Amino acid sequence: MNFNATLIGQIISFAVFAWFCTKFIWPVIIKALDDRQAKIADGLAAAEKGQHELQLAEKRATEILREGKEKSKEFIDQAQKRHDEIVDGAKDDAHEEGQRILTAARAEIEQDRQEAKETLRAEVSVLAIAGAEQILMREVDKNAHNEVLDKISASL
Amino acid sequence: MATEGLTSTSYVRHHLQNLVYGELPEGYERADGSVLEQSTWTIAHSTQEAVDMGFWALNVDSMGWSIFLGLIFCYFFRKVAKNIDSGVPGKLQNVIEVLVEFVNTNVKETFHGKSNPVIASVALTLFCWIFLMNLMDLVPVDVLPFLAQKISGDPHFYFKVVPTTDPNITFGFSLTVFAMIIFYSVKVKGIGGFIGELTLQPFGKWMIPFNLLLEGVALLAKPVSLALRLFGNLYAGELIFMLIAMLGYYQLPLHFIWAVFHILIIVLQAFIFMMLTIVYLSMAHESH
Numbered sequence: 030m031n032f033n034a035t036l037i038g039q040i041i042s043f044a045v046f047a048w049f050c051t052k053f054i055w056p057v058i059i060k061a062l063d064d065r066q067a068k069i070a071d072g073l074a075a076a077e078k079g080q081h082e083l084q085l086a087e088k089r090a091t092e093i094l095r096e097g098k099e100k101s102k103e104f105i106d107q108a109q110k111r112h113d114e115i116v117d118g119a120k121d122d123a124h125e126e127g128q129r130i131l132t133a134a135r136a137e138i139e140q141d142r143q144e145a146k147e148t149l150r151a152e153v154s155v156l157a158i159a160g161a162e163q164i165l166m167r168e169v170d171k172n173a174h175n176e177v178l179d180k181i182s183a184s185l
Numbered sequence: 186m187a188t189e190g191l192t193s194t195s196y197v198r199h200h201l202q203n204l205v206y207g208e209l210p211e212g213y214e215r216a217d218g219s220v221l222e223q224s225t226w227t228i229a230h231s232t233q234e235a236v237d238m239g240f241w242a243l244n245v246d247s248m249g250w251s252i253f254l255g256l257i258f259c260y261f262f263r264k265v266a267k268n269i270d271s272g273v274p275g276k277l278q279n280v281i282e283v284l285v286e287f288v289n290t291n292v293k294e295t296f297h298g299k300s301n302p303v304i305a306s307v308a309l310t311l312f313c314w315i316f317l318m319n320l321m322d323l324v325p326v327d328v329l330p331f332l333a334q335k336i337s338g339d340p341h342f343y344f345k346v347v348p349t350t351d352p353n354i355t356f357g358f359s360l361t362v363f364a365m366i367i368f369y370s371v372k373v374k375g376i377g378g379f380i381g382e383l384t385l386q387p388f389g390k391w392m393i394p395f396n397l398l399l400e401g402v403a404l405l406a407k408p409v410s411l412a413l414r415l416f417g418n419l420y421a422g423e424l425i426f427m428l429i430a431m432l433g434y435y436q437l438p439l440h441f442i443w444a445v446f447h448i449l450i451i452v453l454q455a456f457i458f459m460m461l462t463i464v465y466l467s468m469a470h471e472s473h
Contacts, residue, residue, distance in 0.1 A: 033238070
């Protein structure tokens with residue numbers, strides 16, 4: 030264990046290396062580490078914020094969905110109402126139309142009946158005369174009995 | 186390495202001798218019997234020559250490895266620092282960041298003074314550099330000296346590869362730390378405060394000489410214990426590797442076991458050196 034100038038050499042080299050480390054290595058690496066720490070902290074904060082916003086958005090989405098449902102229900106109710114109205118109106122219209130057609134048909138029938146009555150009247154008088162002719166076995170004077178015949182056919 | 190006529194004593198001794206470069210005086214008788222005609226700067230060929238070179242000689246091997254490993258540390262850390270990405274880190278950046286984070290956490294937990302980036306970066310330098318130096322202990326004991334002998338062509342070439350088994354290196358660290366302790370003590374507490382701390386406690390002003398003795402020993406014990414702890418652990422570890430290396434073929438499993446055990450020691454010693462440095466500097470920043 031003998032000491033020599035190596036001791037001084039080592040002190041100088043230690044001083045130089047320590048100076049180099051203090052000047053060019055330590056601050057650079059520490060700064061990078063701090064930067065990364067800040068970055069990670071920012072990232073985490075942003076993630077948290079994002080999550081919070083997500084929650085808010087979810088809440089809002091639920092709200093909108095609920096509103097939409099309510100609105101659609103309202104629409105459906107309205108539509109139902111309108112539907113009922115339309116159906117009722119149609120029913121009324123149809124009823125009226127039916128009445129109208131019925132009335133027309135009745136009038137037509139009445140007219141036909143009148144016509145048939147007229148025809149029958151004429152034919153009955155002819156038949157009555159023919160019948161009376163057959164019964165009496167003689168010629169009946171149409172003109173002499175026209176008054177009677179008209180009375181018969183009018184009473185039909 | 187196994188050369189003829191090698192005894193275990195000479196093997197161990199050879200391994201424990203640094204490669205020393207220094208000046209031998211005029212008329213000095215070299216290890217091979219030749220006498221120098223004038224004072225010469227040369228490499229020591231024996232332990233006695235290394236001692237006779239006096240203080241102004243250099244342990245070329247430990248100094249060289251120390252600087253080389255320091256440069257490796259600087260190279261890798263600077264490389265990462267240059268291309269650092271605060272987004273997704275690369276693999277090397279990850280490793281470096283783990284180390285920096287580790288040191289930073291320890292400094293934050295242990296250092297109670299005003300936050301000072303110098304302390305942390307000195308701690309990082311100490312931890313990484315000492316770890317790399319200690320790591321050289323896991324290179325099989327004979328490999329690098331053998332290569333050095335082959336390259337230099339001298340079968341007696343001294344070559345010690347673990348810088349922390351050289352007390353010059355460990356004291357180089359601890360004396361710098363000691364200088365920092367005194368610098369920060371004076372800076373934070375003023376010269377008066379520092380002297381007061383050394384003399385006026387623990388027993389008050391009537392016991393100044395006794396206080397000075399106690400506190401002085403406590404202060405001086407810091408660098409000495411720092412350096413000797415690291416040196417002693419690594420020196421002993423290296424010695425055991427050498428002893429195992431002399432066992433013949435049985436050495437292989439033993440080498441493995443001791444190396445596994447040693448992994449713990451090299452990290453632990455680097456960590457302890459770093460932590461104690463932080464603690465001492467923290468104490469220098471606090472007034473009692």
